[in-house]
Amino acid sequence: ESSAAGRVAAAAIAAIRDLIDREVDELGRLDAIAGDGDHGIGMQRGARAAADAADAAVAQEAGAGTVLALAGDAWADRAGGTSGALWGAGLRAVGDTVGDEEAPDALTVATGVDAARDAVQSFGKAVVGDKTLVDALVPFTEVLLARVGDGVPLATAWADAAAVATAAARATADLLPRMGRARPHMEKSLGTPDPGAISLALSMTEVAGVLAR
Numbered sequence: 001e002s003s004a005a006g007r008v009a010a011a012a013i014a015a016i017r018d019l020i021d022r023e024v025d026e027l028g029r030l031d032a033i034a035g036d037g038d039h040g041i042g043m044q045r046g047a048r049a050a051a052d053a054a055d056a057a058v059a060q061e062a063g064a065g066t067v068l069a070l071a072g073d074a075w076a077d078r079a080g081g082t083s084g085a086l087w088g089a090g091l092r093a094v095g096d097t098v099g100d101e102e103a104p105d106a107l108t109v110a111t112g113v114d115a116a117r118d119a120v121q122s123f124g125k126a127v128v129g130d131k132t133l134v135d136a137l138v139p140f141t142e143v144l145l146a147r148v149g150d151g152v153p154l155a156t157a158w159a160d161a162a163a164v165a166t167a168a169a170r171a172t173a174d175l176l177p178r179m180g181r182a183r184p185h186m187e188k189s190l191g192t193p194d195p196g197a198i199s200l201a202l203s204m205t206e207v208a209g210v211l212a213r
């Protein structure tokens, strides 16, 4: 018996892969302004490896938790770079929290996203305002938990959270970096949004589309 939730999870990872394939040059351009220019290719390597791992897990009839955890491990292994380690740890944490139950409810999914946020912040030590992907992930998680707590269906709650994360990612343009490779290039970074925050917000927006299907 194949798992419907496992297939949704793999479709979400595939949608992120396709998005990154479209955005690879733009993400590299953003990272080149104050970083080392490899955010596009790093995300592309990670997302492609994650999607392959997710498809292999679905072929074995894995549930959503196993699909996401194995996708995260593949992402961390293959992406290289800071963002790859963080995406890998985040996906692994969502997977471990959601587990392989047949139909995880919205609160379970939102709790899994909060576990990912916790893993990312434990691993990278960034807080809101440091001009990293945490600036998109924290408001995304807060809005998702709040909307799901209000009883809003998951797809709607996710879309609302993605819209807030998109605004937050754009707003990082006004911040000076305090973490990562952009930190030594503070003044060059001003006026440009953080590439990791942008790719995270774009990815969450893409997943909203999968959940609305």
Ligand code: ADP
Pocket: 031, 035, 036, 037, 038, 039, 040, 042, 043, 080, 081, 082, 083, 084, 086, 124, 125, 126, 131, 132, 133, 134, 179, 180, 181, 194, 195, 196, 197
């Ligand atoms: P690298 O910086 O190793 O070249 P990438 O270019 O793929 O890796 O990713 C850069 C992004 O990683 C940054 O835009 C930022 O969002 C994120 N990042 C860097 N350091 C941290 C950190 N300590 N915590 C959270 N995110 C971070």
Ligand code: MG
Pocket: 031, 035, 036, 037, 038, 039, 081, 181
């Ligand atoms: Mg880089």
Ligand code: MG
Pocket: 036, 038, 081, 082
């Ligand atoms: Mg690099």
